[in-house]
Amino acid sequence: MKDVKDALEGAAYDAEAAFELLRKKGLASAKKKGSRLAAEGLVGVHIAEDQSSACILEVNSETDFVARNEKFQSLVARMSSQVHSFAAAASEPTDALVEVDMDAFKHSMVPAGDSSERVVVEEAVAEVAAVTGENVQLRRASVLRAPPPAASGTVSAFGYVHSSPPGVKMMGRIASVVLLAHDGGGATAAAAAKIGPQLAMHVVAARPQYLSSSTVPLDALEKEKAFLLEQAMSSGKPQNIAEKMVQGRLSKFYEEVALLEQKFVVDESKKVKAVIADAAKEAGGTIELVQFARMQCGEGLSD
Numbered sequence: 328m329k330d331v332k333d334a335l336e337g338a339a340y341d342a343e344a345a346f347e348l349l350r351k352k353g354l355a356s357a358k359k360k361g362s363r364l365a366a367e368g369l370v371g372v373h374i375a376e377d378q379s380s381a382c383i384l385e386v387n388s389e390t391d392f393v394a395r396n397e398k399f400q401s402l403v404a405r406m407s408s409q410v411h412s413f414a415a416a417a418s419e420p421t422d423a424l425v426e427v428d429m430d431a432f433k434h435s436m437v438p439a440g441d442s443s444e445r446v447v448v449e450e451a452v453a454e455v456a457a458v459t460g461e462n463v464q465l466r467r468a469s470v471l472r473a474p475p476p477a478a479s480g481t482v483s484a485f486g487y488v489h490s491s492p493p494g495v496k497m498m499g500r501i502a503s504v505v506l507l508a509h510d511g512g513g514a515t516a517a518a519a520a521k522i523g524p525q526l527a528m529h530v531v532a533a534r535p536q537y538l539s540s541s542t543v544p545l546d547a548l549e550k551e552k553a554f555l556l557e558q559a560m561s562s563g564k565p566q567n568i569a570e571k572m573v574q575g576r577l578s579k580f581y582e583e584v585a586l587l588e589q590k591f592v593v594d595e596s597k598k599v600k601a602v603i604a605d606a607a608k609e610a611g612g613t614i615e616l617v618q619f620a621r622m623q624c625g626e627g628l629s630d
Contacts, residue, residue: 363389363461363462364389364462364628365387365388365389365461365462365463365464365628366387366389366624366625366628367387367388367389367390367391367393367394367624367625368385368386368387368388368393368394368399368403368463368464368466368624368625369385369386369394369399369400369403369492369498369499369500369624370383370384370385370386370488370498370499370500370501370502370622370623370624371383371384371385371386371403371404371406371407371497371498371502372384372407372486372488372497372498372502372504373404373407373408373410373411373497374484374485374486374497374504375411375484378482378483378484378485379472379473379482379483379484380411380415380470380471380472380473380482380484380506381411381470381471381472381484381485381486381504381506382407382408382410382411382414382468382469382470382471382504383407383468383469383471383486383502383503383504383620383621383622384403384406384407384410384465384467384468384622385465385466385467385468385622385624386399386402386403386406386452386463386464386465386466387462387463387464387466387624387625387628388459388461388462388463389461389462390461393459393461393463394492394624395492396459398455398458398459399455399459399463400492400495400498402451402452402455402463403498404497404498405437405451406437406448406451406452406465406468407468407497407498409437409438409448410427410432410468410470411470413427413432413435413437414427414468414470415470415472417431421474422474423471423472423473423474423506423617423618424469424470424471424618424620425469425470425471425472426467426468426469427467427468427469427470429465429466429467429468432448432465432468433447433448433449433452433465434447434448434449435447435448436448437451439451448465452464452465467622469620469622471484471504471505471506471617471618471619471620472506473506473508473617481508481509481510481511481516482506482507482508482617483506483507483508483509483516483519483520483523484504484505484506484507484523485504485505485507485520485523485524485526485527486502486503486504486505486524486527487502487503487504487524487527487528487530487531488501488502489501489502489531500623500624501531501621501622501623501624502531502621502622503527503528503530503531503619503620503621503622504527504619504620505523505526505527505530505616505618505619506616506617506618506619507519507522507523507526507614507615507616507617508613508614508615508617509607509612509613509614509615510612510613512610512611512612514610514611514612515607515610515611515612515613515614517610518606518607518609518610518612518614519606519614521606522602522603522606522614525593526599526602526603526616526619527619528592528593529586529589529591529592529593529599530586530619530621531621532592533586533589533592534621535584535585535586535589535619535621536584536585537584537585537586538585538586538587538616538618538619539585539586539587539588539600540581540585540587540588542585543581543584543585547584548577551577551580552573552577555572555573555576555577555580556569556570556573559572559573559576582598586599586616586619587599587600587603587616588600599616600616603615603616
């Protein structure tokens with residue numbers, strides 16, 4: 328109440344001017360909090376109405392308590408939707424997975440809640456920080472959409488969210504989105520709709536780093552080969568034998584990091600690529616896993 332009284336006096340009792348003073352004070356306060364570690368929060372998912380694309384976004388707070396705050400959750404929902412629109416307008420898709428330029432997004436304009444007014448994203452975030460009293464940060468966001476031409480006709484996005492606050496949908500501590508391409512037939516679309524959420528759940532549980540063995544970066548592959556070779560030679564094996572052992576052990580490495588090579592968490596007797604192939608065969612069409620994204624709140628952040 329004291330802040331309100333001071334603002335009214337400072338604005339000569341002009342209500343609109345007083346509101347602007349309070350708003351600026353809140354933004355300044357939020358900036359002071361910006362140096363404090365924010366490793367809690369939520370990951371939000373937004374799927375386009377036609378399921379042709381999806382967005383996944385991480386918003387951080389200092390404590391899990393604030394992550395359960397309705398204003399914070401509303402911010403996550405709004406920003407998940409708005410960053411989706413921002414990425415679509417920013418550029419033509421050239422890759423299925425687009426890492427959003429967060430600095431550019433933070434300085435863009437978005438609708439201010441349900442009103443027709445627009446506000447700078449950075450200010451909308453700062454206002455929530457001022458209300459909650461914590462450092463609130465838009466950390467990262469990715470958008471999945473099919474680059475032209477679409478892989479195999481129709482593209483459908485699916486999401487999965489883990490550890491959601493009670494009564495809250497499409498946001499939680501861990502989330503994933505997957506993008507499937509299929510031939511668009513009724514049976515194939517139904518098959519994609521069945522396995523899509525299961526694949527998204529698998530991504531959350533199995534933590535793949537790459538889509539397939541062919542997409543593992545060369546430097547990561549060479550690093551793993553060097554580690555496996557040193558491991559084999561340290562056991563006393565000659566180099567030629569050790570090199571053969573490395574080739575055999577690489578399949579285990581791919582099973583750990585490449586999504587299509589992983590054992591399916593719903594049925595570990597099958598690999599993910601076999602599950603997709605079986606679903607397509609049963610439906611009499613084609614289904615392809617185009618790309619995926621996974622985020623875990625606070626991942627990689629530390630004191």
